[in-house]
Structures are given as structure tokens and as C-alpha cells.
Amino acid sequence: MPRPKQFRKVAEEPRVSVFKPAGIPRVELDEILVTVDEFEAFRLADFERLNQREASSVMHVSQPTFNRILSSARNKIAEAVVKGAALRFEGGEYVLPCDVRVFQCNDCGESTEAPMGVPRPRECPACGSNSLARMKRVKESGETET
Numbered sequence: 556m557p558r559p560k561q562f563r564k565v566a567e568e569p570r571v572s573v574f575k576p577a578g579i580p581r582v583e584l585d586e587i588l589v590t591v592d593e594f595e596a597f598r599l600a601d602f603e604r605l606n607q608r609e610a611s612s613v614m615h616v617s618q619p620t621f622n623r624i625l626s627s628a629r630n631k632i633a634e635a636v637v638k639g640a641a642l643r644f645e646g647g648e649y650v651l652p653c654d655v656r657v658f659q660c661n662d663c664g665e666s667t668e669a670p671m672g673v674p675r676p677r678e679c680p681a682c683g684s685n686s687l688a689r690m691k692r693v694k695e696s697g698e699t700e701t
Contacts, residue, residue: 563592565649575641585640590647593628661686
């Protein structure tokens with residue numbers, strides 16, 4: 556059975572949807588699409604200065620996957636700068652922190668996550684039990700959210 560698709564965690568969506576060279580109308584420019592997960596990898600590595608192991612952990616992907624995402628982002632951004640193209644930030648396979656549900660196994664205590672809109676996990680990835688309970692989120696103020 557193939558491994559289920561993992562959504563990449565993104566802290567927030569980009570603040571702008573298009574970034575372009577000054578002085579040239581957007582309709583005259585070629586656009587290069589950078590997905591939101593590529594933007595997040597670029598932000599973590601080159602703006603936040605995290606190493607790839609730390610950044611891959613933040614995005615909940617493997618280090619080789621993070622490297623592929625980051626390489627793709629850097630190539631697209633370099634191409635836009637060299638060719639004078641506009642960058643469009645949209646799409647990709649990602650979830651925001653508020654879009655994730657957390658389930659805890661009643662048997663072993665291990666927790667697992669599932670994005671909103673995706674069916675709840677059928678079994679615990681650690682022990683295989685089907686006794687999973689949805690966890691309540693805790694707001695930053697310490698209050699429990701339902």
C-alpha cells in the first residue's frame with residue numbers, strides 16, 4: 556500500500572501574491588509560479604537561517620524532500636531575477652496550523668495529525684490500534700478550544 560500523501564506545514568501564507576520588477580507593467584512580464592510550500596522552504600532556509608534538518612522538521616517533511624522543495628524555489632526565484640520576470644505565489648500541497656486536527660491513540664499515547672478535509676486516521680501509525688481520540692487545541696492564552 557502506498558504511503559499517504561503528507562501535506563507540508565506552512566506557518567502563514569505569503570503576504571503578497573505577486574512580486575515583480577519595478578517600472579514594468581505586469582501584463583508585459585512573464586510569470587513564474589512559486590508554490591506556497593516552496594516559498595515557506597525558501598523563507599525558513601534563507602530568511603530565518605534554519606539549517607535543512609531544522610527546517611524540514613518545522614515543515615514536517617524529510618530532509619531530502621525539504622532539499623528538493625528548496626532547490627525548486629531557489630531555481631525559480633533566480634530565474635525570475637535573471638530574466639526580469641514576475642513571481643506569483645500560490646498553490647502547492649500545504650496546510651496552515653489552524654487547518655490541522657490532532658488525534659491521540661488511547662492505547663499507546665502517540666499522536667498523529669490529519670489536515671482538515673481529509674478523513675480521520677483509521678489506525679495509530681505507531682501501534683496499529685484503531686482507538687484514536689481527537690485532541691482539543693490549546694490557544695496561546697492557555698484556554699482550551701473545542
